[in-house]
Amino acid sequence: MSFFGKLKNRLFKSSSKIDEGLEAIVSDGGEEETLAAQTLPEEPAPDLPEETPQAPEAPTEIPQAPEPDVPAEPQPVPEPDLPQQTPPEPEIPVTPTPAPTPEPEVPGNSPVEVPQEAPQEIPAGVGDPRPAATPQEIPLETPQEVPTQGTGFFGRLLGRREDRTVVRRALDDDMLESLEELLIASDMGVDTSLRVTANMAEGRMGRKLSVPEIKQLLADEITRIMEPVARPMPIYPTKPQVVLVVGVNGSGKTTTIGKLASQFRAAGKSVVIAAGDTFRAAAVEQLQVWGDRAGVPVLTAPEGSDPASLAFDAMTKAQHDGADLLMIDTAGRLQNRADLMEELAKIVRVIRKKDPDAPHNTLLVLDATTGQNALSQVETFRKLADVSGLVMTKLDGTAKGGVLVALADKFGLPIHAIGVGEQIDDLAPFDPEEFAAALTGSNRS
Ligand SMILES: Nc1nc2c(ncn2[C@@H]2O[C@H](COP(=O)(O)OP(=O)(O)OP(=O)(O)O)[C@@H](O)[C@H]2O)c(=O)[nH]1
Known part of the structure; x- marks a missing residue:
């Protein structure tokens, strides 16, 4: 499918x-x-007068019913409003905005290549045979x-x-x-x-x-x-590119890191993961499982230890190993917990000692099922952690997918990827047209 x-x-x-x-x-x-009635495709209806089918000459009004001035001449064509299927309403985009743009930044389905200068794309959705944007009807x-x-x-x-x-x-x-x-x-x-x-x-x-x-x-x-x-997550030539992943409890940070690491790995990148959620042993184990699956080393620290210190060690290792990417998981934090928020700021301060430009990406992972609350999460995390992009998880099984539209409209932050399930390939690049069609249930393809 x-x-x-x-x-x-x-x-x-x-x-x-x-x-x-x-x-x-x-x-x-x-x-x-x-x-x-529709005309069968194989029947060209050669005897129809030229202008009958499509000429939307006076399009402002929907041709409700034949005007009383219906041709007195007994023409072979019965209905004057014979347009293929719908009455002629030119404003309704029968072939709407296909925007067949080449969109260089839409994450392609091919593995990432490291460019010299230009940022690259996140490989979310690698192998995903997305159809080219086709006009909708x-x-x-x-x-x-x-x-x-x-x-x-x-x-x-x-x-x-x-x-x-x-x-x-x-x-x-x-x-x-x-x-x-x-x-x-x-x-x-x-x-x-x-x-x-x-x-x-x-x-x-x-x-x-x-x-x-x-x-x-x-x-x-x-x-x-x-x-x-x-916008796909940009990839920079910097080694290691530090990707800090933040979000409230249970939003899907660990899962998203696992999926991303696996996709980066498949794209030929060397990745190191720092299990910065030192509060929850289960989160560390979960990340280790993902790391094993992806063939990516996961750096851990004893439960309850300082995540900033782990981040520093991970940075040292990633630099030493010449890793392309260092992904740092963080503990879930509610936006009203000042202490946890301060801890996040400390992680950033510490890794900047190693690289003043780090983190190069700060991904805020949002759970679509939280609906409007996602808006306040963005507001808070943005102030605190200089969020550079969003990943929206759990779009499967929620009736609140519309929140993504509100987020885009309000903040304009890049949406790098969306999660639509718990499996490794359930993280895909964000495609606006596909999303809009899926959200509205309009037909496509
Ligand atoms: N259905 C669905 N479930 C998801 C998705 N992403 C993550 N999950 C599930 O959401 C739950 C929480 O995910 P985690 O990755 O542990 O979330 P977290 O943000 O790391 O959680 P904390 O460590 O508690 O902050 C897990 O059961 C995941 O399997 C998704 O896109 N769809």
Whole structure:
């Protein structure tokens, strides 16, 4: 299964929440419309007048029903609004923002090569056969569209299929408010939800929209917000590049370090891990398991010992060994525990004695299931630890995936990778388009 398929399945809770919400919003006050029958691909319908199918000449209004001025001439083409499947609504991005950009910084699926100068990409998702960004289309055959009637002999002769229906609702203030509420309930945060819906509504008030069309608009809007933050973790030529990993208890730091170390290792990097969570013996053991799996040495210290001193020793070893990367795990800390926060600052001070530029990356690992609380975590950790990028874990099995949109909108911090499970390959580069499609449940591929 492609990573998108996997992501979509795993973001099921988030997308189904949006899905159900949209269905309810559109069916409340929406009207069923009959769509013109589709033309079978193999039938070119050569006798159709040129302009019939697509010419969206006067697109501002959805062609509700044939105007009374329906051609008196008995033309062979019955429905004047015969556009392929949907009525002509040019603003709805039928082929939206594919942005076929080469995106050099999107983590490729190939192993990392150390450049001389330029930062590299985190190898999250190595081996992941992500499809190239392909243009999306508004799903034409949606669950809401149901066959209504046969097309008869002439219809078949002309290559038509059966007529279908779709429910559409005119976009008004009430509908907009419901959309805002839905997005807020999906953890996008109030400010972001208002901005997203306002952008979706721009130039579309009064327009009739179906669920798939709204999903597509939403996905486009989310992609737009997320694109600037989709940045792989940069890799510098400095040896060792020090990656400090911080976050609250249980956010997934240890697991993420294990996954990253394994991927870096697979990409040919030499990695050293410092098990800086000296408070929890289980965390050290867990990291050792990951280290063994990845073939990466894990430096430990006795339980309860000073993590800053361990970080210093690990730095010495990594420098001595000529390691490419030193990943330092830290104990989970709640943002309101001043003592633990001070300890984190001490780790930074100590490793800077060895390299004034270290840590080169400070990754804040966030647990998607915490929803809006992730926002305050970013605020606090940013002040304390100069966070350079985010990893969002546990996007599988949560209905709060929307918080990522709020984070991107509010802080603009790079999102390096996302965790969608507990397995080694469940850490993937962050792809805004895939994420938006998975979150909204819009069709892709
Ligand atoms: N479903 C899922 N579980 C995850 C993911 N990442 C981590 N976990 C699980 O979350 C739990 C906590 O992960 P840890 O890596 O131990 O978290 P931590 O931040 O190191 O925890 P502390 O050491 O207590 O601060 C573990 O059971 C992991 O298997 C993910 O992307 N998806």
